Amino acid sequence: MSKLLTDLIEALRCLPGVGGKSAQRMAFHLLERDRERGQRLAQVLEQAMREIGNCSRCRNFSETPVCNLCSSSSRDRQVLCVVESPTELAAIEQATGYRGQYFVLLGRLSPLDGLGPEELGLDRLAERLGEGEIEEMIIATNPTVEGEATAHYLAQLARAANVRPTRLAHGVPLGGELEYVDRGTLAHAFGSRQSLD
Amino acid sequence: MSKLLTDLIEALRCLPGVGGKSAQRMAFHLLERDRERGQRLAQVLEQAMREIGNCSRCRNFSETPVCNLCSSSSRDRQVLCVVESPTELAAIEQATGYRGQYFVLLGRLSPLDGLGPEELGLDRLAERLGEGEIEEMIIATNPTVEGEATAHYLAQLARAANVRPTRLAHGVPLGGELEYVDRGTLAHAFGSRQSLD
Ligand SMILES: [Zn+2]
Ligand SMILES: [Zn+2]
Numbered sequence: 001m002s003k004l005l006t007d008l009i010e011a012l013r014c015l016p017g018v019g020g021k022s023a024q025r026m027a028f029h030l031l032e033r034d035r036e037r038g039q040r041l042a043q044v045l046e047q048a049m050r051e052i053g054n055c056s057r058c059r060n061f062s063e064t065p066v067c068n069l070c071s072s073s074s075r076d077r078q079v080l081c082v083v084e085s086p087t088e089l090a091a092i093e094q095a096t097g098y099r100g101q102y103f104v105l106l107g108r109l110s111p112l113d114g115l116g117p118e119e120l121g122l123d124r125l126a127e128r129l130g131e132g133e134i135e136e137m138i139i140a141t142n143p144t145v146e147g148e149a150t151a152h153y154l155a156q157l158a159r160a161a162n163v164r165p166t167r168l169a170h171g172v173p174l175g176g177e178l179e180y181v182d183r184g185t186l187a188h189a190f191g192s193r194q195s196l197d
Numbered sequence: 198m199s200k201l202l203t204d205l206i207e208a209l210r211c212l213p214g215v216g217g218k219s220a221q222r223m224a225f226h227l228l229e230r231d232r233e234r235g236q237r238l239a240q241v242l243e244q245a246m247r248e249i250g251n252c253s254r255c256r257n258f259s260e261t262p263v264c265n266l267c268s269s270s271s272r273d274r275q276v277l278c279v280v281e282s283p284t285e286l287a288a289i290e291q292a293t294g295y296r297g298q299y300f301v302l303l304g305r306l307s308p309l310d311g312l313g314p315e316e317l318g319l320d321r322l323a324e325r326l327g328e329g330e331i332e333e334m335i336i337a338t339n340p341t342v343e344g345e346a347t348a349h350y351l352a353q354l355a356r357a358a359n360v361r362p363t364r365l366a367h368g369v370p371l372g373g374e375l376e377y378v379d380r381g382t383l384a385h386a387f388g389s390r391q392s393l394d
Contacts, residue, residue, distance in 0.1 A: 001287065004245050004260045011241040014234035015212075016226045017219065028284045029213045030242075031249055031258055037211035038246040044208040046239035048201050048224070049232045061228055063201045087225045090198065106229075 005031075057128075059104040059121055061086045069102065076100040080128065080163075081138040082154055084108050084147065088140065100138075103128065108141060109150040120150075122157065129161035136164045143170060202228075254325075256301040256318055258283045266299065273297040277325065277360075278335040279351055281305050281344065285337065297335075300325065305338060306347040317347075319354065326358035333361045340367060 001009075005027060012023035030038035054060065055067035062068075069075060079100030083089050089102050105120040107113075117123070128134065137158040141147035151167060158165035171189040172181050181189070198206075202224060209220035227235035251257065252264035259265075266272060276297030280286050286299050302317040304310075314320070325331065334355040338344035348364060355362035368386040369378050378386070 001290075002249065002259050002261070002264065004241070004249055005258055007241050008245040011234070011238040014227070014231055014238055015223045017222075022214065024287065025214075025284075026212045027245070028282075028287070030211070030246065032282060032284070034211055035246045037208070038242060041208040041211055042239050042243035042246060044201070044204050045227075045235060046243070048205040049227065049235040049239060052199065052201055052228055061202055062199050064199070067199065085225075085229060087222075087229070090221065090225070093198075 054104075054106070058102045059106055059124075060089055060102060074099075077133045078135045079138065080134045080136070081140055082125070083140045084142055084150075088142075092140065101134075105141070105150070108144075108146045109153055110146050117153070122153075125154075126157055126161065129158060129163050134161075134163050136166055139165055139167045251301075251303070255299045256303055256321075257286055257299060271296075274330050275332045276335065277331045277333070278337055279322070280337045281339055281347075285339075289337065298331075302338070302347070305341075305343045306350055307343050314350070319350075322351075323354055323358065326355060326360050331358075331360050333363055336362055336364050 008027045009020070009023045012018055012026050013020065015023075018026070051063045052061050053063065055062040055070055056065050057070040058067060060067050060069065076099050079098075080103055081089075081092065081098060081100060082103045082105065083092065084105050084107065086104055089104055092098055103121075103125050107115045107120055109115060109117070109120065129137065137154070139151045139154050139158075141150045141154070155165040155167075169192075170185065171192065172178065172185065178186065205224045206217070206220045209215055209223050210217065212220075215223070248260045249258050250260065252259040252267055253262050254267040255264060257264050257266065273296050276295075277300055278286075278289065278295060278297060279300045279302065280289065281302050281304065283301055286301055289295055300318075300322050302319075304312045304317055306312060306314070306317065326334065334351070336348045336351050336355075338347045338351070352362040352364075366389075367382065368389065369375060369382065375383065
């Protein structure tokens with residue numbers, strides 16, 4: 001196999017879920033049938049890696065200083081949802097009807113990894129809470145040990161600014177069978193049972 | 198989602214087996230964790246799409262006029278294996294101990310698609326057969342209707358040049374259970390049964 005083809009197959013393996021065999025299939029497919037779209041991908045990828053930064057207001061991915069979402073006039077300014085990463089922001093946008101603002105931590109509190117309040121932009125978050133517009137802060141960090149510790153810290157930040165902190169509900173996933181739900185979730189769901197009246 | 202991010206997700210869908218959801222996961226992964234390798238992929242992909250052409254001797258992918266394989270002095274010059282595409286050449290190289298030459302048709306005879314002897318480079322193939330070095334031509338086209346028709350044509354070409362044409366054996370795949378082998382293959386394997394002496 002030619003040097004450049006070997007390099008291409010190796011480079012494609014940076015994509016998550018792509019092993020040697022899929023990478024080879026992708027390279028051959030583009031070369032044999034889709035060079036134009038391969039060129040287009042190369043160009044967009046290069047531009048995206050270079051130009052996409054973070055919104056100065058919410059820290060979500062954006063190639064403009066302030067992202068579309070932050071500059072939109074049709075989003076509710078009284079609610080702010082805090083997530084760990086852009087992936088989770090996208091998941092919430094796609095799954096729910098949420099119409100408020102966001103703040104992306106780009107991580108979670110993790111002193112061992114050198115991630116403290118400063119790295120997560122919590123000074124900027126505190127500033128926003130201090131502006132007085134926000135009434136509720138939805139804490140949507142992941143239900144991991146570090147995510148929960150981060151949630152705890154964020155709740156204190158909110159209370160200090162007279163903003164009501166809320167947290168996503170935990171429990172048995174819709175359509176999930178009790179048998180297959182992990183024990184921690186099941187115990188939590190049991191303890192947080194709600195009356196049906 | 199930003200324009201550039203949307204464009205990137207859309208562009209990633211040119212990769213075989215990548216739908217909207219995986220494309221989004223890939224884009225976020227590169228942006229959040231692997232920009233350097235994303236940049237590298239963009240650069241290699243651009244170069245590969247632009248520079249990889251076909252070897253003037255065997256028509257396999259190559260960024261040099263004559264490919265490594267054709268210019269190698271350690272490959273047997275008496276045997277030539279004809280395949281439909283570079284993918285199949287790679288499969289044979291990776292699975293077998295074959296040490297001869299190749300010729301890549303970049304298609305199969307298909308008059309309805311405008312693919313005739315000229316498009317498949319059969320004039321060049323006839324020239325090589327005429328050089329007198331080749332003794333055996335292994336016909337490794339796919340066992341489809343068009344592949345078989347192509348094989349038939351190629352066999353005539355070989356015979357006209359006093360080269361012995363051979364064809365890959367068909368039959369029950371190793372480890373394949375008879376119950377699950379398609380009827381055509383089973384009938385062929387039955388008809389071509391070999392004595393065990
Ligand atoms: Zn923003
Ligand atoms: Zn060659």
